[in-house]
Amino acid sequence: xxxxxxxxxxLSDGISVWLDASxxxxxxxxxxxxxxxxEAVAALEASGKAAVADNKVVDxxxxxxxxxxxxxxxxxxxxxxxxxxxxxxxxxxxxGLLGPFEAA
Amino acid sequence: MYRYDEFDHAFVxxxxxxxxxxxxxxxxxxxxEDAFKPLRLMNGVYLQLHAYMLRVAIPYGTLNSKQLRMLxxxxxxxxxxxxxxxxxxxxxxxxxxLADTPDILAELASVEMHALQTSGNCIRNVTADHFAGxxxxxxxxxxxxxxxxxxxxxxxxxxxxxxxxFKIAVTGAERDRAAIQVHDIGLHLKKNEAGEIGFAVxxxxxxxxxxxxxxxxxxxxxxxxxxxxxxxIMRVYNLHGRRDNxxxxxxxxxxxxxxxxxxxxxxxxxxxxxxxxxxxxPDADIxxxxxxxxPPELKNRPEGWEALARWKKADAGFARxxxxxVAPHKHPDYGMVTVSLKPIGGIPGDASDKQMDAVAxxxxxxxxxxxxxxxxxxxxxxxxxxxxxxxxxxxxxxxGLETANAGLITDIIACPGLDYCALxxxxxxxxAQELSTRFGAAERQAEIGELKIKISGCIxxxxxxxxxxxxxxxxxxxxxxxxxxTLGGSxxxxxxxxxxxxxxxxxxxxxxxxxxxVDTYLGLRLEQSETFLEAYRRVGPQPFKDALYGATQAAA
Numbered sequence: 001x002x003x004x005x006x007x008x009x010x011l012s013d014g015i016s017v018w019l020d021a022s023x024x025x026x027x028x029x030x031x032x033x034x035x036x037x038x039e040a041v042a043a044l045e046a047s048g049k050a051a052v053a054d055n056k057v058v059d060x061x062x063x064x065x066x067x068x069x070x071x072x073x074x075x076x077x078x079x080x081x082x083x084x085x086x087x088x089x090x091x092x093x094x095x096g097l098l099g100p101f102e103a104a
Numbered sequence: 105m106y107r108y109d110e111f112d113h114a115f116v117x118x119x120x121x122x123x124x125x126x127x128x129x130x131x132x133x134x135x136x137e138d139a140f141k142p143l144r145l146m147n148g149v150y151l152q153l154h155a156y157m158l159r160v161a162i163p164y165g166t167l168n169s170k171q172l173r174m175l176x177x178x179x180x181x182x183x184x185x186x187x188x189x190x191x192x193x194x195x196x197x198x199x200x201x202l203a204d205t206p207d208i209l210a211e212l213a214s215v216e217m218h219a220l221q222t223s224g225n226c227i228r229n230v231t232a233d234h235f236a237g238x239x240x241x242x243x244x245x246x247x248x249x250x251x252x253x254x255x256x257x258x259x260x261x262x263x264x265x266x267x268x269x270f271k272i273a274v275t276g277a278e279r280d281r282a283a284i285q286v287h288d289i290g291l292h293l294k295k296n297e298a299g300e301i302g303f304a305v306x307x308x309x310x311x312x313x314x315x316x317x318x319x320x321x322x323x324x325x326x327x328x329x330x331x332x333x334x335x336x337i338m339r340v341y342n343l344h345g346r347r348d349n350x351x352x353x354x355x356x357x358x359x360x361x362x363x364x365x366x367x368x369x370x371x372x373x374x375x376x377x378x379x380x381x382x383x384x385x386p387d388a389d390i391x392x393x394x395x396x397x398x399p400p401e402l403k404n405r406p407e408g409w410e411a412l413a414r415w416k417k418a419d420a421g422f423a424r425x426x427x428x429x430v431a432p433h434k435h436p437d438y439g440m441v442t443v444s445l446k447p448i449g450g451i452p453g454d455a456s457d458k459q460m461d462a463v464a465x466x467x468x469x470x471x472x473x474x475x476x477x478x479x480x481x482x483x484x485x486x487x488x489x490x491x492x493x494x495x496x497x498x499x500x501x502x503x504g505l506e507t508a509n510a511g512l513i514t515d516i517i518a519c520p521g522l523d524y525c526a527l528x529x530x531x532x533x534x535x536a537q538e539l540s541t542r543f544g545a546a547e548r549q550a551e552i553g554e555l556k557i558k559i560s561g562c563i564x565x566x567x568x569x570x571x572x573x574x575x576x577x578x579x580x581x582x583x584x585x586x587x588x589x590t591l592g593g594s595x596x597x598x599x600x601x602x603x604x605x606x607x608x609x610x611x612x613x614x615x616x617x618x619x620x621x622v623d624t625y626l627g628l629r630l631e632q633s634e635t636f637l638e639a640y641r642r643v644g645p646q647p648f649k650d651a652l653y654g655a656t657q658a659a660a
Contacts, residue, residue: 012131012200012201012202014200014201014202016155016157044270051156054133055130055133055136055137058137059151077522077580078522085154086154087531088533090183090451090454093184093185101184103185
C-alpha cells in the first residue's frame with residue numbers, strides 16, 4: 001500500500017489544504033499526517049466525512065503520496081500541482097514552493 | 105453599446121442579494137455543499153484545483169472603458185492582480201474567496217455586468233464577431249441580435265435546465281470570425297435578394313469529445329422570426345435531447361442520431377405554432393436595440409495616411425505591428441486593432457490589472473471607448489483612426505501589449521489546463537509558452553505566415569484544439585502527460601475538424617514535433633502565400649506523418 005494523506009479545499013476561500021496529525025487543515029502538504037496502513041487510512045476517511053459535515057472544507061479526497069529524502073510528493077501530477085502550485089509564473093508575488101502568494 | 109434599463113438593474117441587483125444570502129447560509133453551515141453547488145454555479149463560481157474560480161460574462165465580448173477598469177479593480181482587490189480572457193469572450197478570475205464573491209458581483213452590477221449563465225445547463229454567453237460594427241465585409245452588426253438573444257435567454261424558465269449547456273454564436277460578415285459552425289446554434293446574418301436581413305441557421309456543431317460541424321437547417325430566416333425559430337429549436341432539443349448520458353446530451357448528438365432532415369422537420373413544425381406568437385420580433389424592437397449599437401461618429405481623418413507611412417518608415421517594430429495587428433475598417437481612415445494578449449513566452453489570454461487599466465485608458469483616448477474580447481483570447485479596439493495608431497502603439501508598448509502576432513503561430517489559444525483546472529488531464533499553458541518561445545522570432549513568424557495553434561488540456565476542448573490548424577490535446581497516459589496532435593482543423597466559414605496524425609508525444613518532445621510539422625509545410629508549400637491550412641488541404645496528412653514517424657512506420 002502506498003502512503004496516503006487527506007486533502008480538500010477550504011470552504012471559505014477554496015485554497016487547497018491537507019489534514020495534519022492534530023486534526024487541523026494546513027496549507028502545506030509537508031505538514032500533513034501520513035497514513036501508512038489501512039487503519040490509518042480508515043481514520044483519514046472518517047475525518048474527511050466529519051470535516052465535510054462540519055462545513056470546514058469541500059471536495060475531500062484521500063490521495064497517494066511518496067516520501068523521498070523526507071519530502072512528501074503526491075504520485076499523480078494533478079495532486080502535485082495542487083500541492084506545489086501552478087507550474088507557471090502567473091503573476092508577480094507568486095513564489096511557488098517558497099511560500100504563499102504575496103501581493104506585490 | 106447596450107445600456108441596462110430599470111428592469112435589468114433591478115433584476116441583477118436582486119440576484120446579487122439572493123446570492124449574498126446563499127453564500128452567507130453556506131458559510132454558516134445552514135446550506136450543505138450539495139445544495140449550494142448548483143446555486144454557486146448559476147452565479148459563475150466554480151471550484152478548481154487551487155481555489156474557487158469566478159467566470160464573468162462579457163456579452164458578445166463587448167466592453168467599455170469603465171467596465172474594463174472594473175475588471176482590473178476586481179483583479180487587484182479580490183484576486184492576484186490578473187484575469188484570464190476565455191474562448192467564450194468572458195473573463196475568469198482564478199483566486200477569489202467564496203466569502204468575497206457577493207461583493208465582487210455587486211461591484212460588477214454597478215457597471216452593468218454579472219456572472220449569470222456562465223455555467224450550468226442553460227444558454228451560455230452569446231458570442232459574436234469581435235470586429236462587429238467595424239468590419240468592411242459586414243452585412244449587418246450581429247450584436248443587436250446577440251443582445252436580443254441574451255435578453256430572451258436570461259433566466260428563461262423553460263430553458264434553465266436543458267439536457268446540457270447550450271452555446272449560440274452570431275456573425276454578420278462574409279468571413280466567419282465567430283466559429284459559428286462549431287456551436288449548438290450558429291447564426292449567419294445575410295441579406296436576401298430583396299435586401300431584407302435574415303439568418304442562415306446552423307445547428308448541432310460543437311467540440312468536446314465528439315466534435316461535429318453544424319448542419320445548415322435554414323438558408324434564410326427572416327429577422328422577425330429569430331426568437332420563435334430559436335425557441336422551436338430549443339423545444340425540440342429540450343424534449344428529445346438525451347438526459348441519460350452526459351456525454352451524449354448536447355444537441356449535436358440529437359442532430360446526429362435523428363438525422364438533419366427529420367430534425368429540421370420537427371423544428372419547422374414547432375416553428376409553425378410559434379411563428380405568429382408574441383415571440384415575433386416587431387421592427388420597432390429590433391430598431392430600438394440596434395440603436396444602442398450605433399457606430400461612433402467617425403470623422404474623416406485622411407491625414408493619417410501620410411503620417412502612417414512616415415511612422416512605419418521610421419520604426420520597423422511599429423510597421424510590423426501595423427501590418428500584423430491592424431485590419432482594414434469599413435471607414436478607410438480607420439483600422440481595427442488587435443491588442444495581443446500573447447506575449448512571446450507568456451500566458452495566452454492573461455492580462456494584469458495594470459494592463460487592463462492601460463487598455464481602458466487607451467480605448468477612451470483613441471478608440472471611442474469601445475473594447476472587445478475576441479474568442480482568440482485577445483482584446484480588440486474596433487475603431488482607431490490611422491492618425492492615432494502611433495500614439496496608441498506607444499501606449500501599448502509601455503505595458504508590454506505591443507506583440508505583433510495576430511493570426512500568426514504564436515497567437516496561440518490555450519485553456520488553463522492542469523495548472524488550474526479540475527477537469528484537465530495535462531497542462532496547456534507551459535506548452536503554449538514553449539511553442540511561443542521556439543517560434544517567437546519576428547522573421548520566423550512572418551516566414552511561416554497564418555497558422556493557428558490551439559491547445560486543450562482535456563477532451564472538453566475549451567482550447568478549441570479540434571479547429572486548430574495544428575491542434576494539441578493533452579491526455580494522461582500511465583500517469584504522465586502526453587500530447588496528441590491533430591492537423592487541418594479550422595473554425596472559419598469553411599470549418600473542419602482536425603485529424604489525429606498519429607501517436608502522441610511526451611511533453612519534452614511535442615515542441616520538436618510541431619517544429620517538424622512546420623518545417624514540412626515550409627518545404628512543400630507552392631509559394632509563400634499558400635497558408636498552412638491550404639497546403640494541408642492540398643497534400644493531406646501523409647507528408648506530415650512521414651516526417652513525424654518515418655515513411656515505413658507511418659505506413660504500418
